[in-house]
Amino acid sequence: MKIIFHVDMDAFFVSVEELFDPSLIGKPVVVGGRPDQRGVVSAASYAARKFGVHSALPLRTAYKLCPQAIFLDGHPERYREYSHKVHGVLQRFSPVVEMASIDEAYLDLTGTERLLGPPLKAAHRLHEEMKRETGLNCSIGIARSRMVAKVSSDQAKPNGVLWILPGQEARFLAPLDVRRIPGVGKVTEKNLHALGIRKVGDLARLDEASLESRFGKWGLALAGKALGEDAGGWFDSEIGAEEDPKSISHEHTFDQDTADAARLDATLARLAEKVGRRLREHGLYSRTVQVKLRYSDFSTITRAHTLDHATGIDIELIEHARALFLKNWNGKPVRLVGVHAGSLEAAEGQMNLLESERQERWRKALEAVDKIRDRFGESSVSLASGMKGDYAERVHENPEGLPGKAPRGH
DNA sequence: TCTGGGGTCCTAGGACCC
């Protein structure tokens, strides 16, 4: 019998902030930015949630609901560090671990009973060791499928354990709102409500055929989910299977909408450079470059271009992004720009010999640039402007970032 | 209320090919 744990850290970002500043404990805390910034809540403390503040809420709205809350920008490096610590603790319980995001993981504990005892005992130990080694609380859902484990950890919050016994999945799910099913969001919920389906139990009573005709491929998976099965889609994959990313993107929302062409161009170039760098870190090359534009009214377009050879070279990414932007920008103020690299290929892809040698030379040169950026900051070397001559002439060094001078921040 | 940033997956239409 399969035994899957879903471990979900409680108010993760807020809890990490509390470790660094215990005076925050018990107070309404919002991580995500200043209350007058464009942005949304990343995490809210339980005290803040009492006021209706929750993640994904616009910061300005959160401020209106709870002006006395403490608003923090947050520390992504700290969260990554603690995520690694969490991973370390989990690995002691099972070699089959998959971090599903920065603050949640799936573990396969099938066959560990002799070592760890029955599931509830193992969960109890996990709680204790997690608290002792990271200072953090988590909630644990246990079931024989990933999906039910995920739903039950949600029901166990905060700091609880919930084990759904084999065979009891449908009974556990039936009284829950359809929205509790992972993959059912606002839109699907509304569509289901329109059909008079509000609870998972209502869904389970429907026949597969009518679900499929209404919701396509998805409906079929939905029918299985209502019964607690992992059938179809992401939940069906093996726990712990490491895969290369399928796309890499960066985007930026301006504090205020801008129609300043030079500023838009510089932002686009900076984003493309970040994308290029991440491609090199993964040893990947992209064959499709896409830009995204969002205007003041929030209308959003994406425009893509497929290259005849995959690339990981900043300049090429920048120039394709630039061309797409110029061809498609309507000249009106822009709220957001983004650069996206898709159709990713591993280094040994289908490039011809000449092309792959050229890519290789560039990769070496750019990795040197990446190292300088590591030491002296992102702005120490910029390839973002003046794209005419050869590589050497295109590197503009920022005087403040020159090797030999004291780098900033040290 | 005025809506981030980084992803995954799905759909649907048109081009193109056999």
Added chain:
DNA sequence: TCTGGGGTCCTAGGACCC
């Protein structure tokens, strides 16, 4: 001179997740 059919690639948009 009344309109095939399937496969694959490309593009755009959208739902959803944390």
